[in-house]
Amino acid sequence: MASITSESFKTGFLPTWCPGCGDYGIWTALKIALAKLGIGPDDALLVYGIGCHGNMYDWMRTYAFEGLHGRALPVAQGAKVANHKLPVICVCGDGDCLGEGGNHFIHAAKRNPNVTVLIHDNQVYGLTTGQASPTAKPGFKTKSTPDGVTDEPINPLTLALTAGATFVARGFAGDIPGLSELIVQAISHKGFSVLDMLQPCVTFDKVHTYAWYRSRLYKLEQPENKIRAIEKAMEWGDKIPLGVLYKEEKPTSEDREPALEKSTLVESSLDVADLPLLLSEFK
Amino acid sequence: MLQSVTLKIGGEAGFGILSSGTMLARAFARVGYHVFATNEYPSLIRGGHNVITVRIATTPFTSLNRDVHILVALNKETIDLHKEELGAGAVVVYDPKDGQVDGGLSIPLTEIIRTNNGEQVMRNTVALGACVAILGAEFEVLASVIRDQFAKKGAEVVNHNLEIARAGYDEAKKLNRESMKLAPGEKKGEQLVINGSEALGVGAVRAGLKFAAIYPMTPINSLITFLADHAKSLNLVYKQPEDETAGINMAIGASVAGVRSMVATSGGGFALQVEGLSLAGMIEAPLVIDMGMRAGPATGMPTWTEQGELRFVISAGHGEFARIVLAPSDAREAYALTIHAFNLADRYQVPVFILTDKYLNESLWCISEEHFKGDVVIDRGKLVKKEDLPTDDSFKRYQFTQDGVSPRSLPGMPHGQYFANSYEHDETGHVAEAADKRVAMAKKRLAKFVAIQKDIMKPVVYGEESADITFVTWGTSRGPLQEAIKGKSANIVHFPWLYPFPGEATIELLGKAKRIIDVEQNGTGQLASLIREHTGIEIKEKILKFNGRPFFPDEIWRQ
Numbered sequence: 001m002a003s004i005t006s007e008s009f010k011t012g013f014l015p016t017w018c019p020g021c022g023d024y025g026i027w028t029a030l031k032i033a034l035a036k037l038g039i040g041p042d043d044a045l046l047v048y049g050i051g052c053h054g055n056m057y058d059w060m061r062t063y064a065f066e067g068l069h070g071r072a073l074p075v076a077q078g079a080k081v082a083n084h085k086l087p088v089i090c091v092c093g094d095g096d097c098l099g100e101g102g103n104h105f106i107h108a109a110k111r112n113p114n115v116t117v118l119i120h121d122n123q124v125y126g127l128t129t130g131q132a133s134p135t136a137k138p139g140f141k142t143k144s145t146p147d148g149v150t151d152e153p154i155n156p157l158t159l160a161l162t163a164g165a166t167f168v169a170r171g172f173a174g175d176i177p178g179l180s181e182l183i184v185q186a187i188s189h190k191g192f193s194v195l196d197m198l199q200p201c202v203t204f205d206k207v208h209t210y211a212w213y214r215s216r217l218y219k220l221e222q223p224e225n226k227i228r229a230i231e232k233a234m235e236w237g238d239k240i241p242l243g244v245l246y247k248e249e250k251p252t253s254e255d256r257e258p259a260l261e262k263s264t265l266v267e268s269s270l271d272v273a274d275l276p277l278l279l280s281e282f283k
Numbered sequence: 284m285l286q287s288v289t290l291k292i293g294g295e296a297g298f299g300i301l302s303s304g305t306m307l308a309r310a311f312a313r314v315g316y317h318v319f320a321t322n323e324y325p326s327l328i329r330g331g332h333n334v335i336t337v338r339i340a341t342t343p344f345t346s347l348n349r350d351v352h353i354l355v356a357l358n359k360e361t362i363d364l365h366k367e368e369l370g371a372g373a374v375v376v377y378d379p380k381d382g383q384v385d386g387g388l389s390i391p392l393t394e395i396i397r398t399n400n401g402e403q404v405m406r407n408t409v410a411l412g413a414c415v416a417i418l419g420a421e422f423e424v425l426a427s428v429i430r431d432q433f434a435k436k437g438a439e440v441v442n443h444n445l446e447i448a449r450a451g452y453d454e455a456k457k458l459n460r461e462s463m464k465l466a467p468g469e470k471k472g473e474q475l476v477i478n479g480s481e482a483l484g485v486g487a488v489r490a491g492l493k494f495a496a497i498y499p500m501t502p503i504n505s506l507i508t509f510l511a512d513h514a515k516s517l518n519l520v521y522k523q524p525e526d527e528t529a530g531i532n533m534a535i536g537a538s539v540a541g542v543r544s545m546v547a548t549s550g551g552g553f554a555l556q557v558e559g560l561s562l563a564g565m566i567e568a569p570l571v572i573d574m575g576m577r578a579g580p581a582t583g584m585p586t587w588t589e590q591g592e593l594r595f596v597i598s599a600g601h602g603e604f605a606r607i608v609l610a611p612s613d614a615r616e617a618y619a620l621t622i623h624a625f626n627l628a629d630r631y632q633v634p635v636f637i638l639t640d641k642y643l644n645e646s647l648w649c650i651s652e653e654h655f656k657g658d659v660v661i662d663r664g665k666l667v668k669k670e671d672l673p674t675d676d677s678f679k680r681y682q683f684t685q686d687g688v689s690p691r692s693l694p695g696m697p698h699g700q701y702f703a704n705s706y707e708h709d710e711t712g713h714v715a716e717a718a719d720k721r722v723a724m725a726k727k728r729l730a731k732f733v734a735i736q737k738d739i740m741k742p743v744v745y746g747e748e749s750a751d752i753t754f755v756t757w758g759t760s761r762g763p764l765q766e767a768i769k770g771k772s773a774n775i776v777h778f779p780w781l782y783p784f785p786g787e788a789t790i791e792l793l794g795k796a797k798r799i800i801d802v803e804q805n806g807t808g809q810l811a812s813l814i815r816e817h818t819g820i821e822i823k824e825k826i827l828k829f830n831g832r833p834f835f836p837d838e839i840w841r842q
Contacts, residue, residue: 063694078536107525266541270491282475
């Protein structure tokens with residue numbers, strides 16, 4: 001079999017994202033990461049949300065599930081249970097994963113499935129032409145907040161940390177080598193791995209530009225304990241940390257299912273092993 | 284001696300009312316009687332009035348009757364609430380501490396508990412002993428069930444319960460009331476006493492169910508218990524999702540990854556699953572949905588039965604796509620139709636509903652064990668094998684076909700890559716919004732309506748072919764109707780398959796009918812409207828009940 005490269009994922013379709021969109025960097029980093037991990041088009045399931053990010057499946061040739069807005073994580077968990085040997089990666093948006101799907105995000109973290117979630121975090125709903133997303137920072141003016149956002153923003157990192165995610169990291173769409181390395185680590189982690197990916201929306205956000213981010217971002221040395229990780233996750237403003245904030249080994253939700261000990265569900269026998277015993281309970 | 288007896292056991296919630304009824308039904312089923320039990324309770328855990336009705340008969344039957352022969356009152360409220368239901372010569376078993384009941388059978392439940400060092404919750408065990416004596420059965424009939432019921436708790440608990448039951452038995456024997464003696468039963472094979480949810484669960488696991496994501500909701504909770512208890516031995520995963528929306532999306536994810544999966548819920552939970560239903564329709568994922576109806580709208584009366592969601596499941600979901608709706612009328616059909624549902628879901632790659640109700644799910648039915656032991660044929664439809672996929676990557680998941688059903692690969696299969704796409708798409712799953720492509724793919728999906736026709740189950744006729752009155756009904760209303768038409772010039776046209784609607788067969792059956800009466804447990808006659816929509820036949824006479832209680836046979840003629 002030919003070795004896997006970024007070229008392996010070509011579909012023949014070209015991206016429809018705005019020129020300069022952070023999605024390009026994320027897409028490129030993801031292809032590099034998959035190639036590095038030896039995961040080809042037939043080897044993994046990518047589950048996308050609905051939003052600009054979600055359109056990626058059309059120019060990214062893998063088994064893909066483009067479901068409903070906000071529902072990527074439940075789909076991913078169902079697929080993972082059915083075939084826990086299959087790498088399952090969620091490509092989500094901030095509105096998708098933290099707004100419509102916020103409850104799914106919390107509960108996925110608490111279960112710790114061996115699923116990776118890559119959150120495109122640009123503070124806006126791009127596909128619906130520029131309303132505030134749940135991560136939008138106070139004061140940010142959008143089509144739905146003409147006088148500026150007044151609500152507290154959702155912090156995907158602290159939310160993931162407190163809900164029980166076992167790998168929590170932040171990357172930047174403008175740093176393809178760094179981001180692809182973080183994606184490799186997130187996918188390699190056994191457990192629920194959350195990677196928040198900061199990205200500028202060049203069309204609807206004139207504040208958080210590449211330059212805005214670059215002047216503030218700095219790289220963390222190594223992951224720390226959960227309390228320190230939460231402190232780091234709350235840093236925002238003049239200095240914004242990038243890298244792996246937290247990492248721990250814990251049994252995954254698949255590890256805790258006795259039915260998955262011997263084989264995957266999809267490969268297991270459909271017969272009831274001891275029907276008379278099962279029926280005897282009702283006598 | 285009696286051929287059929289109806290007992291009602293009532294008391295405060297938390298006093299083991301349901302388990303008393305279950306033990307009584309099981310005890311008599313073991314020695315060859317036909318039994319049925321159904322519970323009524325408010326949506327509470329403690330306090331409030333609980334009651335279970337148990338019918339025991341020497342021959343098979345399909346419904347409860349209104350008249351109660353033995354009322355077991357574990358508190359005074361039970362007597363006040365149910366005295367109107369007592370038939371001629373009925374016996375009221377009561378605790379003298381609740382006061383005197385004229386003509387009743389005073390069994391000192393509390394006193395017996397006290398002298399035997401028992402706890403208050405064991406009063407029902409005393410009462411069970413008394414019931415068995417009143418019915419003229421040997422104590423061993425009850426003892427065998429007590430031994431099994433408490434086996435896990437150890438010999439001491441078993442013996443204590445036996446002693447207490449025996450004391451109730453002896454006390455009732457002393458009073459020598461023979462009027463409620465049952466004629467002997469005839470054992471013709473093993474009978475199971477199983478509720479509708481459990482029968483559906485056995486059907487699901489026999490069909491190869493591997494994954495279920497079910498958020499708790501009355502009336503499908505005992506399906507959760509069944510699946511969770513057996514997940515290990517049956518090699519399946521039950522997951523409790525954070526909400527019903529997550530549940531249906533998890534089940535769809537598991538289905539796309541290749542395993543037979545299901546959800547179960549009630550109307551309110553299903554309302555949250557409607558967008559997921561549409562997704563399953565669009566990406567053509569096989570899915571089984573157990574929709575357990577209860578009295579709505581909104582939270583309604585959560586623990587009471589109704590058939591109000593036929594129209595809802597038929598029209599739920601944005602956009603147009605095929606689905607199948609099956610509606611079992613008892614636990615026997617729940618088992619068989621569930622197996623069928625999984626095959627249909629795979630064959631047509633569509634969502635399939637098993638439309639059940641509280642009365643079906645939570646009542647205990649008596650069914651021959653043999654029924655659950657038959658061979659099961661599993662049809663996975665056009666699921667491809669790894670080795671059948673073309674190595675040039677030309678596989679098309681949504682290939683245009685005559686019947687609208689395309690070959691299906693599973694993620695991870697080499698050369699089977701595709702996009703399961705909620706957006707309109709082409710044969711590979713790529714997004715497609717061009718007018719011609721849209722129409723072609725929409726037509727492919729809708730072609731399933733035609734393809735499914737060949738599997739449509741015709742309505743079933745009960746009773747004589749030509750009768751003066753033809754009742755049309757669906758779901759659990761069938762049982763009471765069947766008892767009601769005994770000895771009358773009437774028959775029943777019952778619909779176990781409701782959608783796509785069996786129009787032609789219905790025209791054939793109802794075309795000959797002299798007088799048609801629609802019988803449903805809802806306020807609008809949803810089946811009648813469906814019949815009119817698909818056949819042009821307007822049914823003007825309707826017997827509709829929507830007070831949360833199932834039909835009694837005598838109500839049919841009273842209306």
